[in-house]
Amino acid sequence: MTSLRGRLVVLLVAGAATVLAAVAFSSAVGPQPISFQAAFSGVEPDHAILLELRFPRALLAAVVGAALAGAGVALQALLRNALAEPFVLGVSGGAALGGTLVILAATLAVRAFGPGAALFFEGAPVALGAVAGAAASAVLVFGLARIQGHPVPETALLVGVVFNAFASGLITVLRLLVPPEQAARLLYWLLGTVAYQGAGTILAGAVGVALTLALLVLFSGRLNLLTLADEEAASLGVDVRRTRAVIFFAASAATGAAVALSGMVGFVGLIVPHLVRRVVGPDHRLLVPTSALFGAAFLVMADALARLLFLPLGTEPPVGAVTAFLGGPFFLWLLRRSGRPQAGGFA
Amino acid sequence: MSPSPALGWPEPIVDVRLVSFRYGGTPALEDVSLSARSGEFVGLVGPNGAGKSTLVRLLAGLLAPGRGRVRLAGLDPSSAPRRQVARLCALVPQEPRLTWPFTVREVVMMGRAPRQGFLALPGPLDHGAVEGALRACDLVHLADRRIDALSGGERRRVFFARALSQEPRVLLFDEPTAFLDLGHQVAAMRMAQAAARGGLCVLAVLHDLNLAAAACDRLVVMSRGRVVADGGPAEVLTAERVREVWEVPVWRGENARSGAPVVLPEL
Numbered sequence: 001m002t003s004l005r006g007r008l009v010v011l012l013v014a015g016a017a018t019v020l021a022a023v024a025f026s027s028a029v030g031p032q033p034i035s036f037q038a039a040f041s042g043v044e045p046d047h048a049i050l051l052e053l054r055f056p057r058a059l060l061a062a063v064v065g066a067a068l069a070g071a072g073v074a075l076q077a078l079l080r081n082a083l084a085e086p087f088v089l090g091v092s093g094g095a096a097l098g099g100t101l102v103i104l105a106a107t108l109a110v111r112a113f114g115p116g117a118a119l120f121f122e123g124a125p126v127a128l129g130a131v132a133g134a135a136a137s138a139v140l141v142f143g144l145a146r147i148q149g150h151p152v153p154e155t156a157l158l159v160g161v162v163f164n165a166f167a168s169g170l171i172t173v174l175r176l177l178v179p180p181e182q183a184a185r186l187l188y189w190l191l192g193t194v195a196y197q198g199a200g201t202i203l204a205g206a207v208g209v210a211l212t213l214a215l216l217v218l219f220s221g222r223l224n225l226l227t228l229a230d231e232e233a234a235s236l237g238v239d240v241r242r243t244r245a246v247i248f249f250a251a252s253a254a255t256g257a258a259v260a261l262s263g264m265v266g267f268v269g270l271i272v273p274h275l276v277r278r279v280v281g282p283d284h285r286l287l288v289p290t291s292a293l294f295g296a297a298f299l300v301m302a303d304a305l306a307r308l309l310f311l312p313l314g315t316e317p318p319v320g321a322v323t324a325f326l327g328g329p330f331f332l333w334l335l336r337r338s339g340r341p342q343a344g345g346f347a
Numbered sequence: 348m349s350p351s352p353a354l355g356w357p358e359p360i361v362d363v364r365l366v367s368f369r370y371g372g373t374p375a376l377e378d379v380s381l382s383a384r385s386g387e388f389v390g391l392v393g394p395n396g397a398g399k400s401t402l403v404r405l406l407a408g409l410l411a412p413g414r415g416r417v418r419l420a421g422l423d424p425s426s427a428p429r430r431q432v433a434r435l436c437a438l439v440p441q442e443p444r445l446t447w448p449f450t451v452r453e454v455v456m457m458g459r460a461p462r463q464g465f466l467a468l469p470g471p472l473d474h475g476a477v478e479g480a481l482r483a484c485d486l487v488h489l490a491d492r493r494i495d496a497l498s499g500g501e502r503r504r505v506f507f508a509r510a511l512s513q514e515p516r517v518l519l520f521d522e523p524t525a526f527l528d529l530g531h532q533v534a535a536m537r538m539a540q541a542a543a544r545g546g547l548c549v550l551a552v553l554h555d556l557n558l559a560a561a562a563c564d565r566l567v568v569m570s571r572g573r574v575v576a577d578g579g580p581a582e583v584l585t586a587e588r589v590r591e592v593w594e595v596p597v598w599r600g601e602n603a604r605s606g607a608p609v610v611l612p613e614l
Contacts, residue, residue, distance in 0.1 A: 004468060080446040221467025224453075225460055229444040231409050236513070237433030237461030282447030285467060 004285060011286055015293025019062055022297040026058040026304035031311060060202050060261060061194045061303040061319065062296035065268055067209040067258040069295020070216050072269020073288050074251035077223045078142065078244065081153035082274060083334060086255040087266030087327075089156060090163035091138045095252075095259035096190055097167045098133020100174050102126045103186065107178045124204070131256030137163055138252050149230070192265035192320015194303045205261045212253040216288050219246060223284035265299065265320040267327020272298050274334065299323070359384050360516055360548045361406065366415035368401055375401045377572045378415070383550060383565075385516065388543035390559035390580075391552045393569035394593050399552040400441075402569070403519050406550065407438045419517055433461035437510035441521040443502075448493040451505050455480055455490075458512035480511040484538060500531035507538055518542055520551035524558060536562040560584055561607045568592060584608040 027050055028036070035043075039050035068086060075084040075091070086092045102125050141163055145156030171190065175183045189195075216223070222243050225233040230240050258265065272295040273287065280286040303319045310316045359382035368376040376398045383389045391399045404410045405417050408424025417424060424432045437458070445454070458480070459473040469477075481487050484504040489497065494505060503523065510518055523539065524532040532555070540562055543549040553559040559566060560580035568576040568583055570592045576583045586599035589610050597610045 080444075218465045221460060221463060221465065224449075224467075225457060227446045228457075229440065231404070231407075232438075232440050232443060234409055234429055235407050235433060235436075235438040235440070236457055237430040239429045277447070281453075282449055283453060 004283075007280070008286055008289070011280060011290045012293070015290055015297070018297040019293055019300070022300040022304070023055070023058040023062060026061070026300045026307075027054040029304055029308050030054060031307075031314075056197065056199060056202055057194055057303070058300050060197055060205070061300045063202065063206045063209050064194065064258045064262045064265060065272075065299025065302075066213060066292040066296040067254040068265060068268040069272040069291040069298070070209075070213045070269075070288060071251040071254040071258070072295075073273045073284065073291045074216055074223070074247050074254075075138075075269070076273060077227050077284060078247055078251070079145075079151050079153050079156055080227050081156075082277075083153065083157060083270070083331065085267060085270040086134070086251070086258075087164075087264060088270065088331065089138070089160035090141050090167065091134050091160075091252065091255045092259050092264045092266065093164040093167035094137020094140075095130040095134035095256045096264055097171060098136070098256070099126045099130040099260055100171050100186065100190075101133070102129030103182070104174050104177055107182065127205075127208070127257060127260035130260040131253050134256040134259065135249065135252035137167070138248055138255075142248075188318070189263045191318040192263045192323070193318040194262050194265075194299070197261065201261070205257055208257045209254060212250045212257070213288070213292050215246065215250045216254075219243065219250070220284040220288045223247065223288070224282075227282075263318070263320060265323050267323045267330065268295055268299055270334070271323075271327055271330050274330075302326075360420050361550065362416075362418040363402070363406070364416050366402075366405060366412040366417060368398075368405060368410060368413050370401075375572055376405075376412075379569075379572070379574050380415075381567060381574060381577070383548050385548050386543055386546050388540055388549045388562065388564045389551070390563035390566045391550060391569060392554070392556060392559055392566055396571075397569040398572040399569055400521055403438070403521050403550065403552055406517070407436055407519055408432045409438075430461045433513060433515075435515055436517040436519065437513040437515035438519045439506050439510045439521065439523060441525060443506050445494060448495040450491055450493055451486055451497070451508075452477060452481070452490045454494055454505050455486070455508045455512050458509040461513065476512045476514055480508040483511055483541070484508040500527050500534070503527060503531065503535060504538070507535070511542065516547060518547045518549045520549070522552050522554060524553065524555060532558060556584060556589070556610050557607075560609070561602070561605065581606065581608050584610060586610070 032049055034046040034049050036050070039046040071086045072084070075086060075089060076082055078084070141156055141159045142151060144159045145151050147155065175186055178186065222238055225236050225238045226240070226243060226247065233240050273291045276291045276294055277287060280290055299319065302322045306319050306322045307316050361381065361383040363379060363381040366376055366379045379398070379402060391402065393399055401410065405412055406419065406424065408427065411425035419436055422431065422435060424436065455477050456469060456473065459469060459476060460467060463469065463473065481490055484507055486504055486508055489501060494502060497505065520539065523535045527535060536558055539549050539551055563580060565578065566580050566583045567574055568588065575592060576588060584599070586597055589595065589597045589599065596613045598613055600609045601607070602609055
């Protein structure tokens with residue numbers, strides 16, 4: 001029996017090393033070959049390509065991946081089902097709707113008060129709108145999926161799908177209300193794009209995501225108990241309602257931040273926690289931090305591969321398309337697997 | 348009234364006075380009073396819907412009484428902080444739910460949660476309590492197995508061990524023998540008896556009257572939300588009372604060796 005502390009240290013070191021390797025790989029590849037040595041000694045354009053384009057982009061992908069994987073683990077604990085995921089449950093859709101509403105408000109404000117008004121709506125307010133949208137949709141989906149006090153996973157997934165369709169329909173309508181150039185940007189954002197963002201945006205996003213992940217790590221012992229029946233968790237000393245509210249908030253904040261930074265990137269929160277769970281087991285004290293790290297590495301690699309594979313075409317798909325391409329079949333495989341009778345309640 | 352500890356009687360650690368409870372508009376308990384002391388093994392018996400499980404949930408603080416008061420070692424379990432209640436009182440649920448296949452040791456370690464901080468990293472005290480509970484429930488050889496790989500009887504022992512690792516003073520069972528074969532039923536009752544002899548106050552909802560009569564120090568008979576009898580098994584389980592409460596004609600005899608009452612339904 002190895003101690004929990006020992007396993008945690010090994011996993012954190014392995015995860016951090018994987019993230020570093022992924023970031024290095026992603027920084028190295030692209031249409032323009034660069035040399036790290038030249039870049040670090042200030043030779044242009046290598047220096048600018050590495051430090052102003054590729055490295056920030058890899059960092060952004062890492063932040064978004066960590067947030068989505070962490071949110072996925074939290075939602076799976078809340079729903080007590082391995083198929084829960086921010087995108088599938090409509091939480092990402094809610095975040096996108098929240099962010100879009102703020103952008104629309106900005107457009108209307110600019111129309112009414114002149115270009116200066118846009119300052120009040122760029123960046124942070126869009127992110128807050130996304131977080132609020134994520135929280136509202138999470139509460140809605142889980143609220144509608146509770147039958148006699150127990151969350152019913154199948155219902156939650158259905159409600160999530162319906163809510164996603166509803167949110168994207170609404171966003172389509174809202175897009176008609178903004179100028180065409182902004183509408184195009186909105187569309188590209190919503191597809192799930194790890195774009196070249198400013199250092200300030202990435203830093204703010206990283207801090208926000210780190211805080212919500214820290215909250216999840218802090219509550220990871222209680223997450224284990226939340227996967228039991230409510231009364232069982234309560235009899236083991238968990239204030240179920242309050243703890244659930246904290247986890248809801250953390251999962252929504254992480255999803256909202258991820259969507260604000262890079263739109264709707266799906267299935268990261270499904271694929272990564274599932275693979276990590278197969279290695280480390282279901283203990284959330286290991287699962288939460290390890291999933292966050294490998295989620296970061298996963299999205300960095302997905303983004304790098306998207307860039308690399310489409311190099312001959314001279315274009316690149318949004319990373320959300322890559323994760324959907326991988327995640328869709330994965331979801332179906334998981335669904336078939338968890339539906340097998342001998343698997344019982346264990347996914 | 349009740350003798351003081353100085354006279355050699357411990358104060359009752361479980362003290363329920365004139366408690367009533369309704370689910371919405373449906374009355375479940377009416378003026379129920381009950382007390383139990385440390386070291387006692389009390390069986391709660393009665394037909395389905397008599398209010399036994401409701402009483403257990405009130406004792407665990409999962410429900411708050413509509414009228415009357417519930418005290419565990421002087422604490423109101425429905426309003427005290429959950430962690431404090433969980434250090435005092437453990438509940439072995441009827442049908443524990445596990446979404447993910449934790450190992451036996453991980454599940455038993457969950458009993459330490461009310462004594463652990465946020466990250467819940469276990470210390471030597473936690474490991475000691477878990478190993479002790481695994482030994483007491485004969486689970487040492489299964490400790491690293493996944494819980495979904497165990498039989499129903501083994502799984503039941505795991506949740507019993509989890510309750511022991513809580514190091515509670517009151518142990519509540521909701522039908523510890525349901526769905527178990529005879530061997531596992533007897534094993535479950537022996538573990539409950541051992542816990543009581545170790546100084547815990549053990550309350551168990553039981554359906555098998557003969558098992559309850561053989562194992563418990565005291566039986567509390569409930570019917571339609573009320574306590575209709577409370578005392579030693581031989582005194583409480585009369586043929587007349589069983590007929591009246593369960594509405595079944597029975598033959599009542601006695602185990603010649605132990606003196607415990609035996610009731611058999613007459614079909």
